Amino acid sequence: MSWLSEAGAVFAKDWRAELRSRHALHTLLLFAVTTLITVSVALGPLGVSSTERLAVLPALLWVILLFAAAAGLPRAFVHEEETHTATALRLAATPSAVFAGKVLYSASLLFAVEALLVPLYVAVMQLPVASAGDLLVALVAGGLGLALASTLLAAIAAQAQGRAALFPILAFPILLPLLLLSIELTRGAVGGPVGDGVVTNLVLYDATMAVAGLMLFPLAWNP
Amino acid sequence: MALKPLSIAWRWALWVWIALAIVGAFYYAPLAQDFIGQSSRILFFHVPMAWASFVAFLAAGVWSVLYLWKRQPDHDRAAAAAVELGLVFAVLATLTGAMWAKVMWHAWWNWDPRQMSIVIALAFYGAYLVLRGGVEDPEARARLCAVYAVIGLVVAPYLYFVMPRQAEFSLHPQPVVNATAKVEMNSRMLQVLLVSSFGFTVFFFWVHGLRRRLLRLADRRSVAP
Numbered sequence: 001m002s003w004l005s006e007a008g009a010v011f012a013k014d015w016r017a018e019l020r021s022r023h024a025l026h027t028l029l030l031f032a033v034t035t036l037i038t039v040s041v042a043l044g045p046l047g048v049s050s051t052e053r054l055a056v057l058p059a060l061l062w063v064i065l066l067f068a069a070a071a072g073l074p075r076a077f078v079h080e081e082e083t084h085t086a087t088a089l090r091l092a093a094t095p096s097a098v099f100a101g102k103v104l105y106s107a108s109l110l111f112a113v114e115a116l117l118v119p120l121y122v123a124v125m126q127l128p129v130a131s132a133g134d135l136l137v138a139l140v141a142g143g144l145g146l147a148l149a150s151t152l153l154a155a156i157a158a159q160a161q162g163r164a165a166l167f168p169i170l171a172f173p174i175l176l177p178l179l180l181l182s183i184e185l186t187r188g189a190v191g192g193p194v195g196d197g198v199v200t201n202l203v204l205y206d207a208t209m210a211v212a213g214l215m216l217f218p219l220a221w222n223p
Numbered sequence: 224m225a226l227k228p229l230s231i232a233w234r235w236a237l238w239v240w241i242a243l244a245i246v247g248a249f250y251y252a253p254l255a256q257d258f259i260g261q262s263s264r265i266l267f268f269h270v271p272m273a274w275a276s277f278v279a280f281l282a283a284g285v286w287s288v289l290y291l292w293k294r295q296p297d298h299d300r301a302a303a304a305a306v307e308l309g310l311v312f313a314v315l316a317t318l319t320g321a322m323w324a325k326v327m328w329h330a331w332w333n334w335d336p337r338q339m340s341i342v343i344a345l346a347f348y349g350a351y352l353v354l355r356g357g358v359e360d361p362e363a364r365a366r367l368c369a370v371y372a373v374i375g376l377v378v379a380p381y382l383y384f385v386m387p388r389q390a391e392f393s394l395h396p397q398p399v400v401n402a403t404a405k406v407e408m409n410s411r412m413l414q415v416l417l418v419s420s421f422g423f424t425v426f427f428f429w430v431h432g433l434r435r436r437l438l439r440l441a442d443r444r445s446v447a448p
Contacts, residue, residue, distance in 0.1 A: 156354070156370060160357035160367065161358070161359070162357055166353065169350045169353055170350050172350075173343045173344075177378065208377055212374060216370050216374060220366070223366075
């Protein structure tokens with residue numbers, strides 16, 4: 001079995017298991033929507049005043065996505081450890097192929113949630129999208145970065161006690177540069193100020209995390 | 224274990240060296256221009272603390288790589304000891320920085336890019352210690368913590384180089400580490416700063432050796448029947 005088909009098999013296995021229970025998808029979506037409702041109600045019927053809108057709304061969007069990801073993504077490994085299928089997976093597939101498959105699964109899960117959440121967010125919060133292309137780049141590159149870092153860290157957290165609480169603690173310092181870059185690009189997409197080279201840095205972050213993941217995941221995964 | 228005369232001598236030498244740095248900071252070095260009152264003297268302690276924490280975190284990363292390569296428990300203990308001490312130095316650097324900021328900027332905290340970087344470093348290495356506490360099997364703990372520390376080495380360039388550049392401006396003085404790569408500092412101040420930084424670095428490695436030995440003894444006791 002080639003490396004690519006192994007990664008594809010892990011991806012397909014995860015989605016098949018997910019579609020049987022839809023646990024992660026429901027967790028992510030309900031978490032995102034509940035937070036969106038909370039934020040929207042708290043800001044009142046008129047939302048944020050137009051002067052503060054650009055500063056506040058992109059940050060809130062990414063906070064919602066971060067918390068949804070932290071609630072749903074670690075499950076990819078916690079579930080394997082809890083049902084003791086991790087050992088079988090260790091025997092069956094190359095570690096880096098497991099990483100690639102899990103990243104693809106997490107990223108596609110996040111993209112599905114983004115596809116449902118972001119239009120809702122734009123509509124409810126009256127976010128004026130000036131450049132749909134920039135917004136798409138921010139969501140794709142930001143989501144991919146979230147999936148890459150979460151997969152690597154979830155593999156670590158799943159092998160420790162207090163998995164659910166440990167994951168956000170481990171992930172926050174590593175995700176912060178990614179979130180700040182994503183927020184800035186999103187701010188640019190709705191007509192706010194944006195620094196030079198944000199897209200480059202975002203892509204570089206994803207590339208660094210991909211390389212680091214492929215190299216370090218096998219060490220974290222194999223006992 | 225009796226100490227050899229040489230190892231006693233360099234400890235006393237370190238004591239004299241750091242005493243020299245303290246005296247130099249208050250009596251030998253002039254005050255920096257445009258600083259309120261005597262506030263610039265904190266430089267001779269604040270910068271070496273930040274430097275020592277940087278050395279400690281870098282050393283922790285190197286020992287983690289060594290552990291993943293050779294799988295020697297001693298490398299894992301060395302990395303853990305370095306993170307613990309690095310956190311102490313980083314907290315001290317943060318506090319002295321905040322004290323100075325209160326005098327110069329009239330605010331303890333204002334999210335200057337440097338303050339941002341150090342807070343993330345504190346959160347990261349704090350998480351490292353939480354992870355250490357969360358894994359019982361010594362081998363798994365060493366492996367997972369080493370991987371986490373290496374991830375830190377990967378993200379660090381973003382924290383130190385990308386994010387501060389991304390920021391609009393920084394109020395933090397940059398006479399030593401700056402974009403022009405030239406030292407813009409009075410030569411007497413620079414002498415004291417270098418003496419102090421060297422002293423703090425040696426001090427770190429000394430305490431690190433002690434802590435590493437303590438961890439080794441604790442491990443030996445837990446293994447012995």
